[in-house]
Amino acid sequence: MKYLCLGVLLCMVWVKPVSAGKKQCQPYLDKLRNIQAQQRVGHSNKKAHSLAKREQKARDKWWQCQQGKLPKKASIKKKKKTRSKGSSLANKKMQTPIFDQAYAQSASLTNHVVIRGEFSGQKQQDWLDYFQPLEQCLKPSSTQIFAFCLEDRRKQRQQFVQNYQKRED
Known part of the structure; x- marks a missing residue:
């Protein structure tokens, strides 16, 4: 805080804008830099527009944090992956092993691979x-x-x- 006093009775107080600590704004800056790194890699025109929009939003959030205009407990939330009913069935099929572990041990396929030719x-x-x-x-x-x-x-x-x-x- 700075004070400017004009005479004995009148004093004015200047307050710097409240800025959040660097620690609090670091996730926003990291997200912004990540998006900018993605922009430097080759991609389609559609992806370029999408990244430009994401960069602008990330820059705005970071700047608001720097200016102290975001709530103190604001944090970047990670999106949860949601699956549709059709994709969950496909994922279950992909997760099942190709062969049973007990079968592999009984057939002694666990330690080596057998490749056969035509003859x-x-x-x-x-x-x-x-x-x-x-x-x-x-x-x-x-x-x-x-x-x-x-x-x-x-x-x-x-x-x-x-x-x-x-x-x-």
Whole structure:
């Protein structure tokens, strides 16, 4: 507080605007900086408008806090995630394990993973040496190309089996 006295009888008091402590306003400043960081990352035009609105609201809240215009117990509330009835069913399905733990222990699948090829032993190695995928099949760009690649693999496998049987005989 500052006092200015004019003579002996008249004194005026100047009071600085009440500003809340930095500790109280820090969550608002953190939220503002978080939104600004999101704005610096590439995003769509729609997202840019949404972030601009959120930034303005966050800046206003922070400034009100700095000026002492927010109630003392004001805090940033986190939104609770709400689920619709349809999504809760999907979430329950996603949370169920793919296989039962007891089954995994009885089948001794807990310590290692078994990957099987189309053939076994030397025949598998010969198949890997024989099979030549087409260049367009390395990264198929459509379902038609993917289907074509599956058919090509099936034909090459069929030819390999016939040639391998002739070689064994």
